[in-house]
Amino acid sequence: MSERFVVIGAVAAGPRAACRAKRLRPDAEVILLDKDDLISYGGCGIPYYVSGDITDEKELRSTTFHMLRDESFFRDAKGVEVLTRTLATSIDRKNKVVHIKYLDSGKEETLAYDKLVLATGSQPFVLPIPGNDLDGVFTIANLHKAIEIKHRLSSGQVEKAVVIGGGAIGLEMSEALADLWGVEVTVLEYMPQVLPRIVDPVMAKMVEAHLREKGLQVVTNSRIKEIKGEAGKVRAVVAEEGVYPADLVIMSVGVRPNSQLAREAGLEIGPFGGIVVNHRLQTSDPDIYAGGDCVENYHLLTGKRFPMPLGSLANKHGRIIGTNLAGGTEIFEGCLGSFVMKVFDLSVAGTGLSLQWARQEGFPAAHALHNQTDRAHFFPGSAIIHLQMVFDPRTQRVLGVQGLGPAGDAVFARVGMAAALIRQKATIADFSSFEVPYAPPFANAMDALNALANVADNIVSGRMRTIEVDEAVARLYSGDEMALFVDLRHKKEAEPYEARYPGRWIWMAYNDVRRRYQELPSDKDLLLVCNSGMRSYEVQRFLDQVGLKRNWVIHGGMNVLRRQGVDLLK
Numbered sequence: 212m213s214e215r216f217v218v219i220g221a222v223a224a225g226p227r228a229a230c231r232a233k234r235l236r237p238d239a240e241v242i243l244l245d246k247d248d249l250i251s252y253g254g255c256g257i258p259y260y261v262s263g264d265i266t267d268e269k270e271l272r273s274t275t276f277h278m279l280r281d282e283s284f285f286r287d288a289k290g291v292e293v294l295t296r297t298l299a300t301s302i303d304r305k306n307k308v309v310h311i312k313y314l315d316s317g318k319e320e321t322l323a324y325d326k327l328v329l330a331t332g333s334q335p336f337v338l339p340i341p342g343n344d345l346d347g348v349f350t351i352a353n354l355h356k357a358i359e360i361k362h363r364l365s366s367g368q369v370e371k372a373v374v375i376g377g378g379a380i381g382l383e384m385s386e387a388l389a390d391l392w393g394v395e396v397t398v399l400e401y402m403p404q405v406l407p408r409i410v411d412p413v414m415a416k417m418v419e420a421h422l423r424e425k426g427l428q429v430v431t432n433s434r435i436k437e438i439k440g441e442a443g444k445v446r447a448v449v450a451e452e453g454v455y456p457a458d459l460v461i462m463s464v465g466v467r468p469n470s471q472l473a474r475e476a477g478l479e480i481g482p483f484g485g486i487v488v489n490h491r492l493q494t495s496d497p498d499i500y501a502g503g504d505c506v507e508n509y510h511l512l513t514g515k516r517f518p519m520p521l522g523s524l525a526n527k528h529g530r531i532i533g534t535n536l537a538g539g540t541e542i543f544e545g546c547l548g549s550f551v552m553k554v555f556d557l558s559v560a561g562t563g564l565s566l567q568w569a570r571q572e573g574f575p576a577a578h579a580l581h582n583q584t585d586r587a588h589f590f591p592g593s594a595i596i597h598l599q600m601v602f603d604p605r606t607q608r609v610l611g612v613q614g615l616g617p618a619g620d621a622v623f624a625r626v627g628m629a630a631a632l633i634r635q636k637a638t639i640a641d642f643s644s645f646e647v648p649y650a651p652p653f654a655n656a657m658d659a660l661n662a663l664a665n666v667a668d669n670i671v672s673g674r675m676r677t678i679e680v681d682e683a684v685a686r687l688y689s690g691d692e693m694a695l696f697v698d699l700r701h702k703k704e705a706e707p708y709e710a711r712y713p714g715r716w717i718w719m720a721y722n723d724v725r726r727r728y729q730e731l732p733s734d735k736d737l738l739l740v741c742n743s744g745m746r747s748y749e750v751q752r753f754l755d756q757v758g759l760k761r762n763w764v765i766h767g768g769m770n771v772l773r774r775q776g777v778d779l780l781k
Contacts, residue, residue, distance in 0.1 A: 213238045216536050217309055217322055219299045219472070220330030221245035222254060223525035224503030224532070226280070228328050229291045231533025239537070242322065243285060244294040246314065249354045251280035255522045257357045258380070261364070262387035268358055302327070302476035304496055326498055326536050329473055329486060330529070333466035333504035333520050338375065342438030347445035348460045351380055363459065364392045371395045373448045373457040375435060377405035379552050381463035382418070385427055386555055388459075397455045398422065399433040399448065401464075409550065410559065410613050411566045413580065413680070413771065414599065417615055418554055420776030425555050428455075466520050468505045481507040481516045490542040492532050500535065502528025509545035511634060512564055512610055513572050519548050547611075549630045551623045558618050560626035563611030563633050566601045577604050579667035580767035582743050583659050585621035587651035595770055596621050598663045600642070604671045607638045612663075615774070625660045639667045666744070675748050677766035683738055684777065687712065695732065697762075698740040699724070699750055700769075705740075711780050721746045728757055737762035744768040 214236070218229045221243050229243045243250075252271040259265045272280050282293040294311070300319070301310045308321040335350035337343055347363075349356050363369050369392070374385045377400030388394040398405070404415035405422075419429050434451040438460060448455045468485035479487040479495040485507035492500050503525035507516035524546060534541040551560035569576035579600045584593040596616030602609050612629035614622035632641060642664035649656055657665075669675035686694040696716040698705035705718035719727055721741065731737060737754070739747035739762055747764040754762050772779065 213240055214325040215240040215242065215323065216326045216328065217324040218243045218328040218330060219245075219309070220328075220332055220503065220505075221247075221250040221293065221295070222252065222332055222503075223330070223522050224529040225328065225330035226251045226285070226291075227526050227529025228330065228500070228502065228532040228536065229285075230289050231530050232536040233290050235534065235537035235539070237290070241291045242294065243291050244297045244299065244311065244322075246296065246298040247353060247355075248295045250282075250293065250295060251285075252354055253522065254354075257351055257354065258383035258387045261357055261361050261384065263361075263391040268354055271354065299472055302472065302499075304476055304499070307498065324498075326500065328532055328536070329494070329499065329501040329505060330503045330525070331469040331472060331505045333518075334469045335462070336465045336467055337462060338435065338464055340435060340437050342440055342445070343462070345438055345440040345445040345460075346443050347440075347458060348438060348462060350462050351384065360459070360461075364388070364394070369394050369459045371397075371456050372459040372461065373397045373399060373455050374461045374463060375399050375448065376461075376463035376465070377402075377407075377429070377431070378463060378465065379406065379409070379550065381461065382406070382422070382554055383552060384461050384463060385422070386425075386553070388461075389425065389427060390555065394459075395426075397428040397430065397448075397457075399435060399450060399455070400429070400431045401433060401435075403431050405429065405431065406559070408568055409548070409561055409565060411578070411599065413767070413775075414559070414597070414613050414615050416775040417597065417771075418557065418559060420774065421555060421557050423776065466504065466518075468507070468518055470505050473501065473505070483507055483516070483518045485516070485518050487516070490544060491535050491540070492528055492543055493535075500532045502532050508543075511545040511547055517548075519546060521548075521550065547630055547633055549626065551626065553618050556618050557615060558620075558622040559613075559615050560622050561611065561613040562626050562630040563609070564601055565611060565613065566599075569601050569603075569610050574603050574610060575605065576601050576610060577670065578602070579663060579670050580744070580771065581659065581663040581666045582767060582770045583655065583662060583745075585616060585619075585659065586653055587655055590651045594621075595774075596625070596659055597767070597771065597774060598622075598625060598659055600639075600663050600667045602639055602667055602671065607640065607671060609633055609637055609639060609642060609664075609667075612660075625658075628660055639664050639671065643668060666748075669748065675751065676763050677744075678738060678763040679766050680771050680775075680777075683765045684772070684779070686738070687715070687779065690715075693736055694738055695735045696738045696740055697731065697750075699746045700741055707780055721750065724750050725753060728754065728759065731759055733759055733761070735761065739764050740769065742768045742770050 218225045233241045285291040285293045296314045298312045389396045439447045481487045486501040504520040531541045549562035582597045585596045594617045599613045601611040616622045647658040699721040708716045741747045
């Protein structure tokens, strides 16, 4: 007698598991159910549908060969029965049945299973503040809400919008509202930076500067008190620091695993509210599997469980679950939380732990910054990318890499390579010697990722001493007379700064230092200035040799300050 596999949830992990199981076990009966009528869509594409980059929501639900993934598609092409508008109300584990309710008719019945899959996703967190239910306040919960938001935009109902939350989804939605539709957008973030936890402040400041360049108002450390309305419709967001008028509010303050069904069934739930699974993605009941946003993943660096709501992980989970439903023994070892996103003209990506996160986990972490062109500097179209490496100086194991640069594949490629290496417990030396394909249109002979590792090696070995850009700027602005900025760039680059900070900023060309070093004072802190830090490091090595050891490389150089929107001449 053939087995019956029942899959609850039909967006990402669920369809992947159902179809994989049916391919491997054609004799099995596979039933996929969901409370919604729109299924198997690319939820990560919602901001690009709202923005107009994707014109029709059906594109998010279509295959690469332009077939709509609806009930008939799964039945006819995949051999999977689909029940939409069908709510799973409870699970009877003892008798191995799911209690379901057909939402259109109200009819209730039971559905027996041999193996069960929970792919119930996540649900957006709603701030418990007055006005959170006003007309015009949205969370990005599903495709229906995206369709309604786009309708309001296209019909001219929105002039001003407030996005509550400066995480990845919040920033993607901010761009969607502002870029095509010309909406005046304000981003309110509770933490001191956008993209908290997943990138460090040095990168976050670059993102914030770019958002402001694009006309967005970005407010960090915002404390929201209420959402005000008129005649039931949203009119403004009230925070401690001010009032922000709005015709539309997007609440993007994180998601929570949708694990209530599992909890009520007595399955083990983790500290973040997600379903606990083993490496085979089985729950505490071996006949019930779970995957996607509703589970807690094992972090390969911290060894702890954590939620990571990513479509890429959900699809990986789904394939593994489908294999194991069919009798396989595939495992999901864990993940690093790798991500990439577009912010207007920028790509931002990361993998592993940020510096802040690593230190919170007890690592004595340090970091290295590097920036250089994404391909040979002489090749047309080359552009600067910024990379950061987080590492444990005791073992030199790399804990994370972040990147930022022009929208495109350059940052994505480097962070993707880093993710593969970090999974293998790679050290700084492994990154330094890692073989990267080279041709001038694609990379440098010494790739940016290799060069980043070389900077980390110089720091951890004590050959390179750095001062962070924030500290250097603070010393400059405070009038610290013990700090002398030595500009190693071309004269035309240095002259405006010499004029602005006489006696505290001097020009000494990189190729003149060996001849003129005796002009430098030995009783001051020499802060070495160049665009990336590379020339400064070479000069530092020479100055150390001649006894002028009170010198520091400004970490990342002037390129970091420029990208952060810091103008030292103002």
